[in-house]
Amino acid sequence: MKKRLAALAAISLTLGACASESSEATEKAQVKEPLTVTYDGGIKIIDGEALTVAHTVALDGFNRVNPAGNDTGVFVSTAEGFRVLDAAAGKMTDIAYPGAKPGHVVRHGDRTILFTDGTGEVNSFDPAALTDGKPEGRKYTAATPHHGVAVELPDGTLIVTLGTAEARTGAIALDKDGTEIARNEQCPGVHGEAVAQGEVVALGCEDGVLLFTGGAFAKVKSGLAYSRIGNQAGSDASPVVLGDYKVEPDAELERPTRFSLIDTVTRSLRVVPMPSGVSYSFRSLGRGPKGEALILGTDGKLHVTDPATGKLTSSWPVVGAWTEPLDWQQPRPALFVRGSDAYVTEPATKKVHQVDLGTGKVTGSVTLDVIPNEISGTVS
16 A cells, blocks of 8 residues: 555656646747747747747748737738737737738737728727737728728727728727717828827828827828828837838839928927938838837948937947838848847848847847848737
């Protein structure tokens, strides 16, 4: 009897040790601070702490990546719709929002908002719920499908663009119950969004910017018949929105040499030149932890501007000089900012570089076996 009890105790200890080792192995398998980099044929998942490739996820087609809003997930825009990649575990989940032409993914406050261009469907939900499966969330469908975007504010106000497949004209605001409370159709070519300090939403137009503030829309005009601001970057540390600035309506590809700073308090727009001979692309804009305006230039430097004054404060070398390709889906250096670090892809060398935004120093690099295209990561 004593021998049997001893044997059972030994088995119990062994099983307990196995369970403990298994748990530790699972914990170790979790990627720390995941970064995701797309390439032709899939997604590379990089451990952000070790700056090493942790996983490769095969996925055909041109795919785009955006933070899901929690510390494990990334939304992947695929041919079939939005899918959730568990970047910490290195695998695709079964959480999906099907629909043709999945477009913008917006994170603001405790909400993540998806806009599916092909259907006009908007899905807004708390990203923390993604760990339990597909959240119920809030749904809205635009009157007409278009390449649009939506933002939900903490009070439940939902701002949604207006448009059709042929033209985009402005935006509406709905209260938490879905009742329209404001409308503006004076924003031709509306595209992109950013939220500034004070919960002010900025939408880009072809002749300035449309702001939603204090429960109403307000137009900030550029003074030109055409001056497209299609990509913006906001910060809750600054009332100023960073935007691109293009003035050639008939260009096959305009390589912009100026950018815009939109003060949402004074409702004014400042146009700032890049250093001589330097342009940038739509994957070049970002904001630092103090609200700094960041632009990755074609000279390979990360340029830092004080958004309040428009003055260039630093230019940090990161990658080699580059030229923006004609096809927007083709690789070019891309910028992703998380906390006090910036991550920059370098397709020419198949590298991803980490930059300390406090010092401007490249603190690490990782070499891939593929050509990197877009970059994103987890942001909670």
